Amino acid sequence: MSDLDAFRQEVRTWLDENCPQEMRTPMKGFEDACWGGRNYKFASQAQEDWLRAMAEKGWTVPTWPKEYGGGGLSKAEAKVLASEMKRIKARSPLSSFGIWMLGPALLKFGNEAQKMEHLPPIARGEIRWCQGYSEPGAGSDLAALATKCEDKGDHFLVNGQKVWTSYADKADWIFCLVRTDFEATKHNGISFVLFDMETPGVEAKPIKLISGRSPFCETFFEDVRVEKHNLVGELNKGWTIAKYLLTHEREMIGDIGGNRPISEIVAGSVGLDDNKKLADPMLRAKVAETEVDEWAYMLTLTRKLAEAKAGASLGADSSMLKYYGTELNKRRYELMMDAAGHDGLEWEGERSNDGDLARMWLRTKGNSIEGGTSEVQLNIISKHILRMPGA
Amino acid sequence: MGLVLTEEEKMISEMAEGFFADKAPVKQLRELRDNRDETGFDRGLWAEMAEMGFAGVLIDEDHGGSNMGFMEAGLIAEQMGRNLTASPFVSTAILAATALNKGGSAEQKKEWLPKIAGGETIMALALEEGRKHNPAATNMSAERSGNGFKLNGQKGMVMDGHVADQLIVVARTSGEAGDMDGLTLFLVDPKTKGIATERTQMVDSRNSARIEFEDVEVNADAVLGEVDNGAAVLKAIVNAGKAAIAAELLGTGGEAFRQTTDYIRERKQFGVEIGSFQALQHRSAHLYSELEICRSAVLMALTSMDMDAAGSEMPVAMAKAKLGSVSKLAGLEGVQMHGGVGMTDEYDIGLYLKRIRVAQELFGDANYQMEQIASMKGY
Structure with a gap:
């Protein structure tokens, strides 16, 4: 038996014991997805148990390194896990912009302290993230964004507005593109910062869509204090990260x-x-x-x-x-x-x-x-x- | 799973690319057309293709072939498509080789496969009778007569029919038009009494013929496969044809697209290159996307042919459907974006439009494939 076959056997046994029956039924609507976060109300005990069990194994993010809360699996092993989950029709334990978007960006551009601080809570579904990209004046022309981020010595101060921020009203933290240099050409004055949505001055207002649902928000920032260690990558080099993430997002969509x-x-x-x-x-x-x-x-x-x-x-x-x-x-x-x-x-x-x-x-x-x-x-x-x- | 070429496959593809660009570029097709060449392809080229192992691509080594396989056959067909190369590759190396591989007796294989691989024998499949591809509608009859059969009927769209040394004829030995049961395949010498062949000049300047059979007597050993049970072999032949034509269309459509984007990058109007206009850019970018989708479809079809001919019917039909409609779009957009010069014989884009029109029709157009797909899937 090859290593992969042995691994498949192990996964099969584990899933059999740990995946609740209720989590092996198709989701009826998007509300059945589990998003996690500080204030998340689980739809059922089974949903919560399933997330806990998978997070414990690091299998909410199978290929991330173990020290960041991942499973440390090879691509081939992750494929085995996915196919075994598919076999029993197991639901995804966690839907998360932290997993899909911020995580890959931090793994590539973040420093060690940032990875240690943010990746494990993402993997466990404890912190829910939203993405602050588009603005009223910066849609297709994203690099025209104008949310201002000033250097105040020991911290940054953020003022401005984002729009189409998915689930901003439910998110705990935001990864946000801000303008740190208004003199530079538009792609060269953008930075990538992280902050808590509970910081004073942050407000998220849901936008009602043609579907009658409100997955997106307008998000306002008024004198929001951001600690300097929450700058990802270099100052004014945020566009590189933004592009990487957009590419990643496009692959996902x-x-x-x-x-x-x-x-x-x-x-x-x-x-x-x-x-x-x-x-x-x-x-x-x-x-x-x-x-x-x-x-x-x-x-x-x-x-x-x-x-x-x-x-x-x-x-x-x-x-x-x-x-x-x-x-x-x-x-x-x-x-x-x-x-x-x-x-x-x-x-x-x-x-x-x-x-x-x-x-x-x-x-x-x-x-x-x-x-x-x-x-x-x-x-x-x-x-x-x-x-x-x-x- | 075959979606990414192996080093060896890449090598074959590059070898074929260089070979056809050098030995059989579009210019050769123009010369054959303008000289009203009697053969309709360059026999020297076919001999060289045999030497390269292309003619025996689907024939095993025991029978003198190179046994490269379907993926390789498709990569060769793609390059021929790119150059609009005229040759008996599809009629002989694909269709006839598959017919003999799947239906031939040991003697038939021994007699014909080495000759195909060696480029000595050209074979043509006489299948179509109506305006559209429809094997079940075969009406041509083969009645028992003495020791053998007597053939009566007419065939059309016989690729390389007027130069073939042997014909593979699909005829009905029982049942009636509409049944796939009751079909039998025969190996027939075109010089047999009662056969009248008319070469038909086609829009793409490639070989095709109409053939009439009047009381054509053949021996019992002319039967290829089983009497009344030709359907399985015929399906395999048609499937192989579809896969090869889909691969050819990938080359033809891709090259039409390349020539078109090259042209609009250079052509100036209103003081700027017309390729700077968004109206053309977006259509080009859409076509690029479609052609990328097409490449995956073709690679999967070829892979499935190599893996399991029985399970390949669906992916091959899907690839032929997709390539039929997208290559057509590439031809149409090509002429339109070339503007006035696209209407001239001098520019090659028109030749691509014409070949695509023919190839998308062979073994069923996109509508036909889609109908087959829906039926196979049970809806």
Whole structure:
């Protein structure tokens, strides 16, 4: 038996003993995800037990080093863990911007003290993070951001406003892009700082979206004191970290894996005719087309990640993946709405799980806007891959 | 899992790239067309391809082949697609080799495979009868007659049909049009009495023929595979054809795209390069994305052919569907972005548009593949 086989056996036994039955059922809506944090109210004892057990093993972040709360697993071992979890349909124990975004940035750009302070609480789901990037005047043109960060000798003072801050009203800490030099060219005066959302002067106001839900906030900073050791990387060099994180975010947004086949969903709503074909022939054609694209897209994601040497970023190809993946996801939800027909239009009530499909459908409209619009991704591809003039 | 080329595969790909760019660039296709060449490809080139092991790419060493495998066959096809190279590679090295590998008796293999690998024999698959790819609709009949069979019917879109030394003919020995059961494959000498071949000049200047069979007598040993049970072998042949054409289209579409982006980077209007216009940039960036998606689809299709021909039907159909529609887009956008010169015979982009139009139709267009995919998936 190879080491990996032995590891698989060990994982299987452990999961069998430690993954509560309730955590092996599909999530009904996004509320079922576990986000953790100081003030988090677990949806159930099982959810809490599952997070604790996984965090104990370091398996909320399997590939992070053990000293930072990770599992210290190799990529191959992490793959085994993921496949074993998938086998028993185990839910992800923790959804976290700390894991997906800040963690990778700290591992790459943070100093030892910052890693020791912040990574373990992220791994255990004790501190929930939000991302302070976009501003009212800095959306697609992110580098135009103007939130002011002044050097006050032994500390920084932050004043300004962020927008589209995901779950800022629920987060404990924020990683934030601020302007530390107003004289320099726009990319060269940005810094990357961390601070507690309970610091006086911080206020988060949820924004109600077309989905009726409020996952995003406007976040205001008035004379917010930030300790100097909370500057990540060098002063005025924050854009490098921002770009790294955006690339990382695009790769993440681009991932549509684990979805139920769209044909199965559509067949469930519109049914099959006597020849076992989808009753709506035009819809059937669109479904087949979308399934081909989803298949080839997932292969491309795998291929690009495999091609990028270990640890290296995908560069501008992450824009291609983000563009294609988000447009594809929007197509998927359009098809789901087409298939659901009148039922999919219900907005409230138990039958529709409070309009979950309609609200998810509306939410996907933001996929091709957040993290850089599709148009911005196409600009990046034109400039950095196709080397078009004047791009 | 085959999505990233191994060192060896990279080497084959680069070797093929250099070979076809050097020996069979677009200029060669133009000369064949303009001289109304009787063969429709360069026999010297085919001989060299045989020497390189390309003709025997799917044939094992015992039968004189190089046995490189499907991934390699696809990488070769891609480079031929890039250069619009005319050769009997698909008809003979892919379709006929697969037919013999899957359906041939020991004697048939021994007789024909070494000749294919050596570039001595050209074979053509006589399958299509209607306007669209539809094997089940085969109407051509093969009636028992004496010791053998008597063939009657007509075939079209026979690649390299007018230069073939042997034909692989799909005919019906039982059942009726619409059934996949009741089909039988025959190896037929095109010089047999009762066969009339008409070379059809096609839009892509590549070889194709219509062939009529009138009371053509063949012996029982002409049967390739089993009588009435040709469907399995035929499916394998068609699958191989789809995979090879999808790989070819990756090259053709990719090269059309490359020429187009090269052109718009240089061409000036309003005092600036037209490639600086966002209207063209975004369409180019979209096409780049689609072509990247296509490459993964083709690599997976080829991998599945190498791994397990039975499980390859789905990925191959998916790849052919995707490549059919995206290469078409590459051709259309290519001509449009070239503007006026895209309409001239002088520029190559039109030749790419034409070849793509043909290749996307071979073994079923994107709509056909999509219909197959939905049916296979049970919806």
